[in-house]
Amino acid sequence: MSGRLIVVSNRIPTEAEPSGGLVVALHDCLTARGGVWIGTSGDPQASPEPKLRQIADGPYTRMVFDISPEEHEGYYLGYANSVLWPLFHRRADLIDLQPDFADHYMEVNRRLAQMLADFTTPDDLIWVHDYHFLPLAALMREAGVTARIGFFLHIPFPVVADIMALPQAGDLKTWVAEFDVFGVQTQGDVARVMAHYRDDPGAVFNTQGRMVASDTGMRPRHFPIGIDAQEFAKLAAREEVNVQLGMTAGQKLVLGVDRLDYSKGLRHRFDGFATYLDRRTPDSPKATLLQIAPPSREDVDAYRDIRTELEQTSGMINGAHAELDWTPIRYIRRSVDRDRLAGLYRRADVAMVTPLADGMNLVAKEFVAAQDPEDPGVLILSHFAGAAEQLSDALLVNPYDPQDVALALEQALVMPLDERKRRHASLRDNVMKENIGWWTDRYLTALQTAPAPQPDLYVPGSAA
Ligand code: ADQ
DSSP states (O other), X not given: OOSOEEEEOSSOOOSXXXXXXXXXXXXXXXXXXXXXXXXXXXXXXXXXXXXXXXXXXXXXXXXXXXXXHHHIIIIIIIIIIIIIHHHHTTOGGXXXXXXXXXXXXXXXXXXXXXXXXXXXXXXXXXXXXSGGGTTHHHHHHHTTOOSEEEEEOOSOOOOHHHHTTSTTHHHHHHHHHTSSEEEESSHHHHHHHHHHHTTOTTEEEOTTSOEEETTTOXXXXXXXXXXXXXXXXXXXXXXXXXXXXXXXXXXXXXXXXXXXXXXXXXXXXXXXXXXHHHHOXXXXXXXXXXXXXXXXXXXXXXXXXHHHHHHHHHHXXXXXXXXXXXXXXXXXXXXXXXXXXXXXXXXXSEEEEOOXXXXXXXXXHHHHHHSOTTSOXXXXXXXXXXXXXXXXXXXXXXXXXXXXXXXXXXXXXXXXXXXXXXXXXXXXXXXXXXXXXXXXXXXXXXXXXXXXXXXXXXXXXXXX
């Protein structure tokens, strides 16, 4: 590759040696290839200058740009997290449509597009991450960028009916089509991207049924994101000894680990666990659900109520079922550091990963990597997590149905060792092979070998 790799994401790591799966993967990839990582500074400025500022140099360069406090409200809290996030997670009922949200979103993207046009050369490879920057390729093309531009969507792509709730539904077609590679997590996402163009004479489908937006040649492709599984497995084996939970012998540990977000289905999970408790017989194992869920995005209205709702629900369930030596639900709002988390995964008998919608869900993969292959725990996984496409040997559940969740929990808690080992071996095989290095290489190869960008903008509804 002759040009530089340029990664764009809303946040960029500020520490010299960053932690966390995706961030580490991009850090390693940029360290090996050289390049630039660009994101917002996280420090809103009254009058942001249209300039990229270098904040660190080394094997690769980190650059930031400022946004104003109003743009933080409108672009980040508003359009990205109060419109696109709920819409893409099948919660169109939660979207908050305010006209200045879209204006600020476009303004931030337009300013960044111009900064990138001034900064990049035609040989560079530009890799844009996530829903904060959907219009970036279209705006960069307008600003004269001819380099290859790829996109990766970390969250699910919505169904057409939900997209219609977006006032910019037509624009979304152009935004997506202008990327040379539009990467999504799953085959289901690819199908939903294609459905978005199905009735559009401006889009054509090749003989394999793959979509090619006529003017641009863009292809949606799936790239299921992975984790650094080897590393995580080592960490978990080392840390298990440090986990002290104060549980009595014979009690089983059921673990939930999530950001506090309505898409993660926590209240439904508690309902499923309560149904398990209601169905218990005297012989059933005593299980404690340890749910770790630190609050996130508390500035967004839709996030404030979940916390209270969960505290009330867990309080009611404990009130009905707790005994002197047993608290059925332990709900922890503090964040847990990575080492401890790895040890907890290893110690857990069951993990409940039951989102109502999720691009992938890395917790499911971390749990699998952390298990002792000779005595593994059981993964209960929602059909609606992207990870379900790869991890089909988990116990797959419908998170909306508390009976289904309770039955899976009963099955998991008494599953014989040979079945646990068989299921885990298959899951582990996938998590180890399709790891984060595999994902980065696969994506960048696709972008490097994508057909050269076409100069014309895709116009929805216009036949080629
Ligand atoms: P997230 O919604 O943040 O990411 P997820 O993939 O579940 O979701 O987790 C990200 C990371 O945060 C994991 O490494 C996990 O260990 C950590 N984490 C989560 N809860 C934690 C807690 N309570 N304490 C400490 N650490 C915690 C988005 C998409 C996902 C997609 C990822 C990557 O929403 O669907 O899998 O990007 O593409």
